[in-house]
Amino acid sequence: xxxxxxHKIMGFxxxxxxxxxxxxLFLLCSLPxxxxxxxxxxxxxxxxxxxxxxxxxxAFFSTYRKSFLRATxxxxxxxxxxxLVLFNAYTIWYYQISGSLPALLLSLVFxxxxxxxxxxxxxxxxRFEGSxxxxxxxxxxxxxxxxxxxxxxxxxxxxxxxxxxxxPMTFLFFGVLFLFFYFAVVSIAAIWLMNLPFAKFAxxxxxMDVPQYTSSSQEDTDE
Numbered sequence: 001x002x003x004x005x006x007h008k009i010m011g012f013x014x015x016x017x018x019x020x021x022x023x024x025l026f027l028l029c030s031l032p033x034x035x036x037x038x039x040x041x042x043x044x045x046x047x048x049x050x051x052x053x054x055x056x057x058x059a060f061f062s063t064y065r066k067s068f069l070r071a072t073x074x075x076x077x078x079x080x081x082x083x084l085v086l087f088n089a090y091t092i093w094y095y096q097i098s099g100s101l102p103a104l105l106l107s108l109v110f111x112x113x114x115x116x117x118x119x120x121x122x123x124x125x126x127r128f129e130g131s132x133x134x135x136x137x138x139x140x141x142x143x144x145x146x147x148x149x150x151x152x153x154x155x156x157x158x159x160x161x162x163x164x165x166x167x168p169m170t171f172l173f174f175g176v177l178f179l180f181f182y183f184a185v186v187s188i189a190a191i192w193l194m195n196l197p198f199a200k201f202a203x204x205x206x207x208m209d210v211p212q213y214t215s216s217s218q219e220d221t222d223e
Contacts, residue, residue, distance in 0.1 A: 018056050022046045023184035025060055037075025037122050040157075041067050043187050044126030051191075063126065071125060073132060078118045085111040116154035117143045123153070123190055127198055128206070138201075146197050153190040157183070 042064035049059035089107040121139030
């Protein structure tokens, strides 16, 4: 009984250590900003490796290296689009033009949809290979099939950046949480929410039976 309890405690401590480590790696590798898409892809892959009790840091760096060019190009394409839509919503809100509420709501909805598709693209890429157009199409398809899950994942993933813009002091107050755990924990939730949908997608669309929590985006398919 004592050995079992000790084993569970050690397992939990390993989980906390690996989660914090991957969270830090994600933030450090995202510092150039242009590499944030690659870092997010690698974070998802590292967490999947952790679930399978494989070397998670090795999976992170392996996926980061293999997906760097494609994920960076995707991020460079999608980030300006997201910024443009968000800036449009901010402009409508800031000037508060009479009768602009419908336009503001429409702009915010479109911004959330685009941000959700962006997140889904990198979550998809952490598990499957594909060309740029395929990744964009499949990411959009997954969001359209599971919009509520996509919106939830997107809001949780990018919420802290909105918090930083709206209230920097509040963001700093929760700084330790964001530094060590937040993004990894949210990514765990994202992997869990999309695990079965991805398996179904792979089986029905890609014609393949993939294991759950695949660690590398380069090992599943090469369409």
